[in-house]
Amino acid sequence: MSRNGSGTYSLPAGNPVVTGTTITSTWANNTLTDISTALTGSLASDGQTTATGNLKMGANRITGLADGIASTDGATVSQVTAAGATYLLKASNLSDVANATTARGNLVAAKSGANSDITSITGLTTPLTVAQGGTGAATLTANNVLLGNGTSAPQVVAPSTTGNVLTSNGTTWVSSTPSSGKLLQIVQGTVVTTSTSTSSSTFVTTGITASITPSSASSKILVFANTALDNSASGRSGFFTIYRNSTNVIDSGSTSGNGFNGVFADASRIQTALSITFLDAPSTTSATTYTIYIRSASGSIVANQSCSGYVTVMEIAA
Numbered sequence: 442m443s444r445n446g447s448g449t450y451s452l453p454a455g456n457p458v459v460t461g462t463t464i465t466s467t468w469a470n471n472t473l474t475d476i477s478t479a480l481t482g483s484l485a486s487d488g489q490t491t492a493t494g495n496l497k498m499g500a501n502r503i504t505g506l507a508d509g510i511a512s513t514d515g516a517t518v519s520q521v522t523a524a525g526a527t528y529l530l531k532a533s534n535l536s537d538v539a540n541a542t543t544a545r546g547n548l549v550a551a552k553s554g555a556n557s558d559i560t561s562i563t564g565l566t567t568p569l570t571v572a573q574g575g576t577g578a579a580t581l582t583a584n585n586v587l588l589g590n591g592t593s594a595p596q597v598v599a600p601s602t603t604g605n606v607l608t609s610n611g612t613t614w615v616s617s618t619p620s621s622g623k624l625l626q627i628v629q630g631t632v633v634t635t636s637t638s639t640s641s642s643t644f645v646t647t648g649i650t651a652s653i654t655p656s657s658a659s660s661k662i663l664v665f666a667n668t669a670l671d672n673s674a675s676g677r678s679g680f681f682t683i684y685r686n687s688t689n690v691i692d693s694g695s696t697s698g699n700g701f702n703g704v705f706a707d708a709s710r711i712q713t714a715l716s717i718t719f720l721d722a723p724s725t726t727s728a729t730t731y732t733i734y735i736r737s738a739s740g741s742i743v744a745n746q747s748c749s750g751y752v753t754v755m756e757i758a759a
Contacts, residue, residue, distance in 0.1 A: 450479050479618035511537040568586045571595070586691075588614055603726065618729040619758035625660065630731075633745060640741040642687060643696040644682060644734035647744045651752035652730040655723060659759035662721045664690075664731050668750035670704045670742060677740030681715055683752075684732045690721055697736065704742070712746060720757075742748030 444450050453475045453536045455468050509516045523586065569575025570592065579595030581587070586607065601616040606625075608617045621626060630651025637647040649668055666683055682700030683690050690697025693752040701717045723729050731752050735744045744750070 444482065446728045451479050452476075458587060477622050488724055512699045543640045548624075560726050568582055570738060586614070604660070619657075621758055624754040625656055625752065625758055626653070627755045630754075632748050632749050632751045635744050636733065636745045636747075637734060638741055638743045640737045642736060642738070644680075644684070644700070645733055645749075647686070647733045647750065649745065649750040649752055650732040651754045652728055653754045653756060654728045655726050655756050657759070658724050658726050661757040662723055662729065662731070663755040663757055663759060664719045664721055665718040665753040666715065666719075666731070666751075667714070668733055668745050669712055669748040670702075670735065671705050671746040672710060673741050673743055675741060678738040679703055679735055679742030680731060680738065681744065683717055684734050685721060685723060686730055689734070690719065697749075700736070701732075703738070705738070714748070 453471050456472060458464070462640065481729075484492060496661050505514075506515060506517050509522050512712075513682075568577055568579050570577045571590075571594065572592045576587075582597065582599070585597040585599050588598060588729065590596045596613065598614055602618065604619065605616045606619050607614050628651050630649070633647070633649045635646070635648070637643050647668065649666070653662060655662065664683055668681065670679055670681055672678060680690065680700040680703035682698070687694065688694050689700075691701055702715050703712050703718070704711055704715075721731075731754055733744070733750060733752060
């Protein structure tokens with residue numbers, strides 16, 4: 442009957458024989474055929490036989506094994522433990538992949554916590570979540586603002602319209618149009634201490650200036666300008682105004698109007714401080730320069746004589 446499934450071989454019926462038993466061809470053929478079948482199912486020591494099932498070692502070792510060569514060969518202990526081996530040792534492998542804590546503890550490098558062993562991660566097909574130290578997103582749109590969102594992927598706020606500001610609605614942050622009348626920015630021009638003299642009947646620059654770049658074309662620009670005007674002698678008069686770039690903001694752009702203010706004295710010389718507050722609407726987001734200009738109505742006049750002049754500009758939300 443060959444082997445019984447547990448590896449035990451038993452002779453077929455009619456065995457063993459006793460003294461005096463007549464040996465017949467039937468008995469001999471059955472017995473020898475059964476023994477032949479059992480031997481054929483055994484592994485030949487010279488390697489001719491291919492195993493047709495798993496080898497059950499019963500907690501015994503395979504000894505005298507040669508080092509493996511092909512990828513399907515068995516590896517010896519010396520191959521696994523040799524220096525430079527490409528096999529994982531128990532001391533540095535994920536020996537318990539079902540338990541993350543145990544697996545990390547078995548690793549020699551890249552253990553949990555702060556380390557300098559991991560320098561880059563490639564091949565990830567799913568972004569790391571926030572809980573894992575990532576963002577939960579494969580890409581982040583340029584110039585968007587990221588907002589915390591617990592363990593979920595961050596919320597984003599896009600810049601939206603030019604001139605918008607980041608504001609709170611009491612729950613989160615949003616990109617919104619500035620409220621009307623809010624101060625958006627302020628620029629103080631350089632304080633000028635030198636004077637400018639002219640007898641020109643058309644406006645000339647004093648060099649007292651300030652430049653601002655509005656964040657929105659709908660913004661207003663509040664201009665504060667301060668200087669002093671000296672008529673140098675009796676009977677002389679002059680005017681002062683503000684130019685936006687190359688345009689007189691008053692007098693309908695005229696180069697020889699009366700401006701915002703002036704000085705005149707019949708009987709004596711007079712020097713007076715002059716100040717202007719003017720709300721302009723430049724309708725642009727380009728750099729805009731505001732400058733104090735002066736002109737003479739008669740004789741020579743001097744601006745900024747023995748004083749300091751300056752221009753301050755403020756952007757106000759429309």
